[in-house]
Amino acid sequence: MSFVLALDQGTTSSRAILFDHAGLIHAVAQREFAQLFPQPGWVEHDPMEIWASQSGVMAEVLARGAIAPTDVAAIGITNQRETTVLWERATGRPVANAIVWQDRRTAPLCDALRASGHQATFARKTGLVLDAYFSGTKLKWLLDNVPDARSRAQRGELAFGTVDSWLIWNLSGGTHVTDPSNASRTLLFDIHRGEWDDELLALLDVPREVLPDVVASSGVCAQAALAGATVPIAGIAGDQQAALFGQACLEPGLAKNTYGTGCFLLLNTGRQAVASKNNLLATVAWRRGATTDYALEGSVFIAGAVVQWLRDGLKIIRSAAEVEALAASVPDNGGVYLVPAFAGLGAPHWDAYARGAIFGLTRGATGGHLARAALEAIAFQSAEVLHAMETDAGLTLSELRVDGGATMNNLLMQFQADLLGVPVVRPRVAETTALGAAYLAGLAVGYWRDDRDVTANWQVGRRFEPAMAPDHAAQLKANWDKAVARAKGWD
Ligand SMILES: Nc1ncnc2c1ncn2[C@@H]1O[C@H](COP(=O)(O)OP(=O)(O)OP(=O)(O)O)[C@@H](O)[C@H]1O
Numbered sequence: 001m002s003f004v005l006a007l008d009q010g011t012t013s014s015r016a017i018l019f020d021h022a023g024l025i026h027a028v029a030q031r032e033f034a035q036l037f038p039q040p041g042w043v044e045h046d047p048m049e050i051w052a053s054q055s056g057v058m059a060e061v062l063a064r065g066a067i068a069p070t071d072v073a074a075i076g077i078t079n080q081r082e083t084t085v086l087w088e089r090a091t092g093r094p095v096a097n098a099i100v101w102q103d104r105r106t107a108p109l110c111d112a113l114r115a116s117g118h119q120a121t122f123a124r125k126t127g128l129v130l131d132a133y134f135s136g137t138k139l140k141w142l143l144d145n146v147p148d149a150r151s152r153a154q155r156g157e158l159a160f161g162t163v164d165s166w167l168i169w170n171l172s173g174g175t176h177v178t179d180p181s182n183a184s185r186t187l188l189f190d191i192h193r194g195e196w197d198d199e200l201l202a203l204l205d206v207p208r209e210v211l212p213d214v215v216a217s218s219g220v221c222a223q224a225a226l227a228g229a230t231v232p233i234a235g236i237a238g239d240q241q242a243a244l245f246g247q248a249c250l251e252p253g254l255a256k257n258t259y260g261t262g263c264f265l266l267l268n269t270g271r272q273a274v275a276s277k278n279n280l281l282a283t284v285a286w287r288r289g290a291t292t293d294y295a296l297e298g299s300v301f302i303a304g305a306v307v308q309w310l311r312d313g314l315k316i317i318r319s320a321a322e323v324e325a326l327a328a329s330v331p332d333n334g335g336v337y338l339v340p341a342f343a344g345l346g347a348p349h350w351d352a353y354a355r356g357a358i359f360g361l362t363r364g365a366t367g368g369h370l371a372r373a374a375l376e377a378i379a380f381q382s383a384e385v386l387h388a389m390e391t392d393a394g395l396t397l398s399e400l401r402v403d404g405g406a407t408m409n410n411l412l413m414q415f416q417a418d419l420l421g422v423p424v425v426r427p428r429v430a431e432t433t434a435l436g437a438a439y440l441a442g443l444a445v446g447y448w449r450d451d452r453d454v455t456a457n458w459q460v461g462r463r464f465e466p467a468m469a470p471d472h473a474a475q476l477k478a479n480w481d482k483a484v485a486r487a488k489g490w491d
C-alpha cells in the first residue's frame with residue numbers, strides 16, 4: 001500500500017495529509033503557528049516557524065498513519081499564497097519575517113504606482129490589480145527596508161520565494177523553484193508568456209537574481225529528504241488553485257468557493273486568461289507539460305478569520321465550531337450587519353483603506369446577533385464575487401461547490417444557498433486544498449493515471465437547497481451594500 005503526501009502550509013496552520021488511491025484521507029497532522037501583528041495593518045510570520053511546523057507535521061503524519069517513508073510515492077506542496085520570504089542563499093537564513101498576504105503596509109506604494117499610470121501594464125501582463133495583497137510590493141518593501149538587501153540581492157546572495165519555494169528549498173537542501181500558480185500572484189510574472197517580466201521587475205526595482213526558476217505545477221522538481229528516505233516533490237500549487245484541482249474543477253465553466261481564513265471563488269476558464277471587467281483577477285490555475293490553464297478569481301480577505309476574531313478578539317465563543325449554536329440562538333440577524341474589512345476589502349471593491357464596522361446595533365442586540373452577522377458577512381461577500389464572476393464570464397452557475405474549514409457550518413451553508421438561490425454542494429473530502437496538491441504530484445509519478453481518476457474520486461457529501469424567498473434575499477443584500485458603502489475609505 002502506498003500513499004501521496006500533501007503538505008498544506010496555510011495562513012494559520014501547517015498540515016500534512018496522506019491520501020490513498022481513492023483520494024481519501026489516511027492520516028492527518030496539523031499544527032497552528034504564531035500570527036505576528038507588529039503594527040496596525042501589518043501581518044507577519046516567522047519563516048523558521050513555518051518550516052518547523054511543516055517539517056514537524058510531516059514526521060508526525062507518518063507515525064500516525066503507521067507507514068514508512070518509502071511508502072510515500074510523491075510529495076505535493078500547497079501553500080498560503082503571496083506571502084513573501086527573503087533569505088540568504090549561503091545559510092538558508094531569512095533576512096526578515098515573512099510579510100503575509102493580509103499585510104497592508106505597501107498600500108501607499110500601490111497608490112504611487114497607480115498615480116504614475118502603471119495599473120494598466122500590471123493588469124494586462126499579470127491579470128492582477130495593484131493591491132498590497134500581492135508579493136511584488138512586499139518584496140520591494142523588504143529590498144528597500146532591510147539593510148543592504150538590494151545590493152546583496154543584485155550580487156545573487158539572496159533568494160526570494162513565496163512559501164512553496166521556501167518549503168522546497170528546505171526540503172531539498174537548496175533547490176530554488178516555484179510554479180506558475182504561485183508566480184502569477186507576484187505582480188512580476190507575465191501570465192500569458194509564462195515568464196518573469198523585465199518591465200515589471202524594473203517597475204518594482206527587483207533584481208532578477210533573487211527569483212526562483214518556474215517549473216510545472218505537476219512534475220518532479222526536486223527530491224525531499226523524508227525520515228531517511230528520498231521522495232520526489234512532484235506537485236506545487238497555491239492553495240486556492242490546488243483546491244480548484246481537488247474539487248475536480250478541471251474543465252472550463254467549473255467553479256469552487258473555499259471558506260478558510262478568507263474566501264476564494266475560482267472559475268476554471270481553460271486555455272483562456274479572461275480579463276475581468278468587474279474587478280476580479282485572471283490567474284494561472286496550473287501548468288501541466290506545455291499547457292497552462294487559467295482561472296478567474298474573486299478573493300475575499302476575511303471569512304473564517306471573522307470567526308477567529310469572535311473567539312480570540314471578542315472572546316464570545318471558545319471554539320470556531322461554537323459560532324453555529326450561538327448564531328442559531330436568534331431567529332435572524334435582528335438588523336445587525338458586520339463588515340469584516342479588517343484587512344481592507346478585496347474583490348470586487350479593492351479598498352485597502354476600508355476597515356471593519358458593525359451597523360444596526362440596538363439595545364436588543366446580543367452576541368447571537370453578532371455571531372449571525374459574522375456568518376452572514378461571509379456569505380454576503382461570497383455572493384458579491386459570485387455575481388461579479390457571472391457577469392464577467394457571461395454564465396449562470398447552476399450550483400456552487402464549496403470546501404474549507406468554515407463549510408462545516410451548516411447554518412452558514414444554508415444561508416449561502418438561500419442568498420444565492422442556487423444549491424451549495426459540499427464534497428465528502430473537505431480537505432480539497434491538500435487533495436489537489438496530492439493529485440498534481442500523484443499524476444506526475446503515475447500514482448493516478450489521468451484526470452478521469454480525479455473526477456471519479458469526487459463525491460457529494462451534502463447538498464444545501466435554497467429555501468428563502470428571492471425578494472427577502474434581495475432585501476438583505478441591499479442592507480449589506482449599504483453597510484459596505486459606509487465601511488469604505490475609513491483609514
Ligand atoms: N464551524 C465553523 N464555523 C465557521 N467557521 C469555522 C468553523 N470551523 C472553522 N471555521 C473557520 O475556518 C477557518 C479554518 O478553515 P481552514 O482550515 O480551511 O482555513 P485555511 O484558510 O485553510 O487556514 P489556513 O489559512 O491556515 O490554510 C478558520 O478561520 C475558522 O475560524
Ligand SMILES: [Mg+2]
Pocket residue numbers: 008010011239260433
Ligand atoms: Mg488552507
